Amino acid sequence: MPEQVVIAGLGCGDVLGHLSEYVDGTVSADLRSSIEEHLRGCDWCARFGGEFSAVVTELRSTLKAPSEPAPDISARLANRLDELFDE
Amino acid sequence: MTALHPSAPIASSDGDLLRQTAEGSRSAFSQLVERHRGAVWALVRRLTPNDALAEEALQEAFIAAFRGAAGWSGSGSVRSWLLTLARHATYRHVRRRAGEPSSFEPLDELGAAAGWGQPVPVDELLARLRDQELVRRAMSRLDPDDCDVLVLRDLLGHTGPESAAALGISLNAMKSRLHRSRLRLIAALREEGFDA
Numbered sequence: 001m002p003e004q005v006v007i008a009g010l011g012c013g014d015v016l017g018h019l020s021e022y023v024d025g026t027v028s029a030d031l032r033s034s035i036e037e038h039l040r041g042c043d044w045c046a047r048f049g050g051e052f053s054a055v056v057t058e059l060r061s062t063l064k065a066p067s068e069p070a071p072d073i074s075a076r077l078a079n080r081l082d083e084l085f086d087e
Numbered sequence: 088m089t090a091l092h093p094s095a096p097i098a099s100s101d102g103d104l105l106r107q108t109a110e111g112s113r114s115a116f117s118q119l120v121e122r123h124r125g126a127v128w129a130l131v132r133r134l135t136p137n138d139a140l141a142e143e144a145l146q147e148a149f150i151a152a153f154r155g156a157a158g159w160s161g162s163g164s165v166r167s168w169l170l171t172l173a174r175h176a177t178y179r180h181v182r183r184r185a186g187e188p189s190s191f192e193p194l195d196e197l198g199a200a201a202g203w204g205q206p207v208p209v210d211e212l213l214a215r216l217r218d219q220e221l222v223r224r225a226m227s228r229l230d231p232d233d234c235d236v237l238v239l240r241d242l243l244g245h246t247g248p249e250s251a252a253a254l255g256i257s258l259n260a261m262k263s264r265l266h267r268s269r270l271r272l273i274a275a276l277r278e279e280g281f282d283a
Contacts, residue, residue, distance in 0.1 A: 013194065013195055016194060016195065016198045016203055017194050017266070019266065020262065020265055020266035020269055021262055021266070024240075024247075026247060026262070044204070048198075048202065048203050048204070050209070051202065051209040051212065052201075052269075052273075054209055054213060055209070055212055055213065055216060055269075055273055056241070056269060058213050058216040058217065059216055059222070059237075059241055059269070059272070060241045060242075060244075062216050062217060062219060062222050063129075063133060063222070063237075063238075063241055063242040064129075064242060064244070065129075065219065067125060067128055067129035067132060068124070068125045068128060069124065069125075069128040069132075069141075069142070069145065070138070073128075073138070073142050073145070074124065076142070076146070077120070077124070077142075077145060077146055077149060078117075078120075080146050080149075080150065081113075081116065081117070081120065081149065081150075081153065084150060084153055084154075085113045
């Protein structure tokens with residue numbers, strides 16, 4: 001990768017280290033401001049930060065997609081539970 | 088404020104159903120299973136490589152819930168408790184792989200594996216993320232500790248403090264683990280895409 005730069009007191013590695021907190025909105029106001037200033041001045045971090053944010057958003061959507069077990073799986077579970085109650 | 092439909096039956100809470108289960112009510116437990124079967128399935132299926140293992144984990148989780156109903160602490164939600172049982176059941180089937188990288192790899196190495204510093208089109212990565220099977224395979228390559236924090240924060244949507252408490256670690260440790268886990272998952276997705 002290109003040489004890392006320091007902008008707003010943060011190096012590229014610092015920004016990488018805070019990306020999850022930044023995307024989750026859990027950084028302090030001061031740190032958020034510094035990260036955003038760095039992103040405005042560093043194309044490299046802006047690009048990876050944008051990708052990271054998009055990936056986390058998509059990941060949440062994919063993981064949360066509704067899912068139900070197939071009917072035969074539900075039926076077998078019911079049978080197992082029936083056996084338990086008969087014990 | 089008055090109820091809109093005073094004559095409508097009041098649904099029992101999960102806690103009530105669990106207490107009734109502990110007293111021997113099959114009907115109460117069936118209602119609990121019906122309510123949470125989908126959530127438990129969504130979890131175990133994403134953490135296992137095939138339907139058969141997911142079904143085993145699903146059954147074990149509900150059997151453990153039935154047997155442990157009397158011991159439920161009453162704190163926290165029943166769903167969270169069921170999902171914790173499901174995670175534990177899953178990990179009994181999906182063996183922790185030997186030789187996994189430790190949690191202390193340098194962050195820039197993890198970032199590089201996830202594409203930091205590399206011109207990989209994000210559209211391609213997003214397309215892979217929409218492929219449930221690909222995400223499942225990538226998740227199955229992660230260490231259980233990584234899966235745990237991703238499940239708690241990104242699947243179940245628990246808050247940071249809730250996730251940290253569930254994992255028994257500090258909030259800062261949870262944040263660090265979450266970030267590294269996301270980077271590892273992205274790296275695994277990239278590898279899965281190339282392997283496919």
